[in-house]
Amino acid sequence: MDSAVARERALDAAERLFYGRGVQSVGMDEIRGASGLSLKRLYQLFPAKDQLVEAYLDRRDARWRGRLAAHVAGHEEPRRRILAVFDWLEGWFAEPGFRGCAWINAYGELGAVSEGVAERVRAHKEAFREYVGRLVADAGLPDALTAPLFLLAEGAMVTAGISGSTAPAAEAREAARLLLDAAQAA
Template identity: 45%
Template structure:
């Protein structure tokens, strides 16, 4: 597999391909989008797509990796100005609500990818798993900072609230799902 785009500068053509992949993979689904459509929408040849990414699997990995990087930067940026573990935990749900309203019309790109990529060894599933592990680790660190007696157990519960809010927002059209999850999280947190 070629070096992932995050590890090397993107050419203008590769940037167009990746931007197009972001739009099409997220809105239509990975398996519904062929390389011909990607090339056409990016305004380049299919050969150029393969020259820049090597395979559709590598492009899927680049798409998911970049989406993950955007989410992590968004969330950590949102938390940067918030003090205290308890407040920072609650702020993750505020960030999630804002992200979903702006970027989440079809839910979590990582979960969507896992649903479309049944091979547990697909490199795209690895990206998704790493994002969820990172999120659980963030919650564990924040739970410890907040003085939780069992940071691992609290992190697991917070991750489930986070993921459940995403599903409720997307599937049920519940615009307040992240706020509801925030209130549930608040009830789980140590007082102090």
């Protein structure tokens, strides 16, 4: 099996286990068993568990942001695109196995002891914030809306992860709508 295929198998197993149970509760032997790779092969690909965790977060980041952007791009009206972020979050929260935000979860477990994890979490959150800022700018709205809209989305993620409910997305969407209405009226 070539390295690219083996790497994807390892990452698929790591994502399933890390996201489902938490990074610290999963050992490399479990990743080996779930991936079907030998422990030697797994360590050739990822010499340390930290490297596997970082690769998992990087790959998930690209996929998460890509899925969000594809959903939002399906809406033409700029203001509607902002609200579409919250619609997408609601769909994500409803997915089987949803356990909250992978980056918030990883930061809670490892942010204080792994600079690599902390860097990836910060980069993911900053990229998401910048994306929200571009949507705000495209709608011709004041940049001051970026931070509250970003925080509404982030709060919805945390609350949905804890509650196991999709309701935080709809609640955050309604708050976002009120902010947009107020900004347009001003």
